Amino acid sequence: MKIRTRYAPSPTGRMHVGNLRTALYAYLIAKHEDGDYILRIEDTDQTRFVEGAVEIIKRTMADTGLIEDEGPDKDGGCGPYVQSERMRAGIYKEYAEKLIEKGEAYRCFCTPERLSTLTQVVEGKEITVYDKHCLHLSQEEIDQNLREGKPYVIRQNNPTEGSTTFHDELYGDVTVENKELEDMILLKSDGYPTYNFANVVDDHLMGITHVVRGNEYISSSPKYNRLYDAFGWEVPKYIHCPLITDEDHHKLSKRSGHSSYEDLIEQGFIPEAVVNFIALLGWSPDSDKEIFSLEELIKVFDYHRIGKAPSVFDFQKLRWMNGEYMKAMDPDVFYQKAEPYLKAALTKDLDLKKIAEMVRTRIEVFPDIAGMVDFFEALPDYDVSLFTHKKMKTSAASSLEVLKDLLPILEDQGDFSNEALYAALKAYVEEKGVKNGYVLWPVRIAVSGKQTTPAGATEIMEILGKEESLKRIRTAIAKLEA
């Protein structure tokens, strides 16, 4: 049988990396077996709906390459793929009423006021256990309430004895006492289904074979199984994924500053690296390989190798991985992506393509560029102590001497290409019988004004050009003479 998985986000804002990973795993599980991956929008909570959030979801899916086979924009015969539309089509009401007929659900007319009398506070948390009050309403009372137009919800009728077991592909069998099973609400008074009901109905109607979702649903899964059983539907395979946490081992939240995919993109990460990184959070291949394209992931992804323990989102390692992608990137592609960052930092007419290549193996994330190339734009006000370097055996005095020797040589130098400049300086080095660094260190400091730069002295001079390079060397001489 063909595998069908789904990703079913709620349009409530940016896409959390935990959700993105769930989407990725759902996609990989399906694609590994050449199955179908379905996108379904779960907009049943009108109060949490955020304008534009559906577009964010669609754009993120497109950017990351998690292309759905069926979804709101791609009807595969199981539509509509947006729950509010399905609700308007009467799907959930129809199935909820079937459950009532079977005695597996009942209408509940309890007011918020009555419900609040049932809640108690335990350790600061409000806990409400419904008492099945409306289960015992007589048919007359129900009809009366209906006639009066009293609002009601439909609740699942769970047994109070025995136990229910469900099987997870990763966690194995999980058994819960039925008395722990709450009579959860299936259909809200506004007619919308709750997640608890909609996911079961839709997963069945859409032929989902593998339900991939976050770990937080593991304790409600027994209730979902009872729903499948009540309908006489085949229970899908469940794959509950572990949580992604922050450095403090708490659920990754907005506070961390990088909890959403959009946050990461804004911070200069590239989609491929993000996808690669999150794939490895909670899953590992059977090899030492760490850099994977989406296609490679599809090939090697075995969901049995998903772990059970939560994993910390290691921002540091993401940066490293992003850097690996930078290094492996085609130079033209890299330039295209780096250009806006280069242009933001440099207004002068410089060879940005050459600068981009200098910076490529040195940055992890695009915003790193600015602090690395700023000296091309303007010579920083540096301290002469920079000229002193013990390993290069340079001092302020030696630097001054070298720069004064070099000035006329460079003034006469016609070819200001990196190669020609290097040859010229090398000739001086040999004539003096010193180490390369003895000469090149002061030159680089003079033309850059920085202790570390993305390139060597002659490469910098090539970019700067003769006029600016000489000007900076004269400035250095003046500084050293002062």
Added chain:
RNA sequence: GGCUCGUUGGUCAAGGGGUUAAGACGCCGCCCUCUCACGGCGGAAUCAUGGGUUCGAUUCCCGUACGAGCUACCA
């Protein structure tokens, strides 16, 4: 509080009755080098805890601790 799940270096993690307990990030050192970075080499650092079972447990079982999730007309 109840229920459920989890626990291998700081982090991601492999492994799974007998191993010198992989690999990666980060950190440190060395090499390379026109600085830094890249690259290369090396180093420090781990089986939460107490009981079993066993000739032998990091691995299997039970308890404890710790962490997380659920306990909404949120998903």
